[in-house]
Amino acid sequence: MLSKLSLRFRIFLFFCLLGLGGLAAVGVALWFGYGRALETTVENGFTFATILAAFLILGLTVGIWLLFDENVAKPIERLASEMRTRAHAGVDGDLDMQAARYLGDLAPAASAVTRQLNETALSTAQAVAAETARLNAEKARLTALLTEIPVATILVNPTGQIVLYDGQAAEVLAQLGVARLNAAITEYFDPKSLDAAVGKLRKTGLDVSFTAQSHDGAQSFETKLKPMEGGGYLMIIDSQTLDISPDAARPLVYDFDLLERPAGAAEADILDRPLRSLCFSVFDTETTGLLPHKDDIVQLGAVRVLNGRIIEGEVINQLVDPGRPIPPASTKVHKVSDAMVRGQPDIRVVARRFHDFSRDAVIVAHNAPFDMAFLHRQAKETGVTWDHPILDTVLLSAVLFGASETHTLDALCDRLNVTIPTELRHTALGDAKATAEVLVKMLPMLEARGLTTFGQVIEETRRHGRLLEDLN
Structure with missing residues (x-):
């Protein structure tokens, strides 16, 4: 029955209940106060009526607040969060209409908007999925190609952070620390020898071959640096002398967004x-x-x-x-x-x-x-x-x-x-x-x-x- 009423009328009923309930509370308090005044004094009767009215109005207010919170405030909060999950988190499905049954036309309207958004997002997602499948196939071919080449490849951005590494490079990095994107390349290799090679690379714009020392100086690697457009470089390590299983998986790990990261952002x-x-x-x-x-x-x-x-x-x-x-x-x-x-x-x-x-x-x-x-x-x-x-x-x-x-x-x-x-x-x-x-x-x-x-x-x-x- 109540679910068929409009939201405005339902809120009007809340205020009516509050007003009429307040009047009723005052009337009941005065009735009992009048009885107390007849038995004792007028002052005692009015004091009793005032205290009783205050408690009754307070109880009425709390009760109406609980009703409003349970049937209006919480459903609106829940409806808003559900709409956000569908708008920004890629969640599909219908809204919980039962929880918002007392919100009048708000819930059906929100559901209609959400449904339209889902349909638009679905068509977009299908196009993205097709393109993603194509890119994954290309990535698989690139990974397979890199597997057959006896070098470890690391792409470094202009600020010296790792943007890409292949499976062979992952094993090299794992010998020196924990392989991870966004890490400074100097966490793995000695900064002195590496910075000298990078300085020469930037000065000449040509490939630079040198022996890279591990950060702790315990290992050395025959390495070539190749300049990349935008200021970064490709670090190629000859892995023929490394103990890397030929049957090991060679995942390609990368995030090209790191190439665009401005200098000083991490600081x-x-x-x-x-x-x-x-x-x-x-x-x-x-x-x-x-x-x-x-x-x-x-x-x-x-x-x-x-x-x-x-x-x-x-x-x-x-x-x-x-x-x-x-x-x-x-x-x-x-x-x-x-x-x-x-x-x-x-x-x-x-x-x-x-x-x-x-x-x-x-x-x-x-x-x-x-x-x-x-x-x-x-x-x-x-x-x-x-x-x-x-x-x-x-x-x-x-x-x-x-x-x-x-x-x-x-x-x-x-x-x-x-x-x-x-x-x-x-x-x-x-x-x-x-x-x-x-x-x-x-x-x-x-x-x-x-x-x-x-x-x-x-x-x-x-x-x-x-x-x-x-x-x-």
Whole structure:
């Protein structure tokens, strides 16, 4: 019956209820006050009537507010968040009309706009998918070609950051550190010899051959630098003398947007940097239990997000020997057993690797305080300091969808059409990938709300810090 009334008339009824209820409350209070005045004094009767009227009006106000909040305010907030997910996160499907049933024509109108947007987006997505398939085929052919050439190839932008590396280069970089895009090339190679070769390259504009020394001076590589248009260069390392399996996979990892990154962008205050310019290290852990002060990590998974997309090929999926038996109740959840972690590296090795993997990145996790507590507890033993900026997808969910919504990882994935394969749920890498996909869909939604810099997002998430306290 009420669902057929217009939104304006329904709000009018709220005010009518408030006005009539207030009059009724005053009338009831005066009635009882009159009775009290007859039994005692007039002053006592008026005092009693005033107190009773105040409590009745207060109770009426709270009751009407609860009705308004449940039937108007919350549905509008939910409808707005659902529209944003469809407009900016690529989520399709109909809006929840049942939740907005008391909003008059607002919900059907929003649904019609959303449906039209989805149809337009679908036709665009089909064209993009066809072009993407063609580009993937070309990438596969290029990767296969590079596999047959006995050189390791690294593309470096004008500011000295890695833009592309092939599989052979990945193995070279892995001998010197953790291979990753956006990293400074001088993290792997000695700056002195490299800078001299780059200086000569820029002065002459011709290829430069030299012997590149590893950053620690323990290894050397016969290397050629080739100038690229725009000021960057291609670093080609003769890999014939390297111990690289001919059957190993040769993924090509790249992000050509890094070629356009202006000089000094990475040095700007992180609070002022645009979200799109940041690198994110998204991780998750599986543990022996739920108490960070006494339990230990048994698995760590991580992926990297750069320029708003997940970087395929830059992944950590590592079992960790906790040095103690894993409780059967924990194994039942994450499927990691004592036999699986036997012979695996301990947290000191894995934490240092993850620390390098996350260098110059914002660390992201779902309920980050829980996972970070395990790493902080082991910080002294591992010899690394976790001073990275942190972003929590629980708090981002509260910013985008409202604090009253459910903010579990499953709820977020369902809301944003992210699928976690059943066999990967409650595995460190599976949950890390799901969190990364959620983050990628949230970034344009945050920007659409005017939260374009990291500082603005952090300031907004601080309003919802209580959620994490309740979770932990």
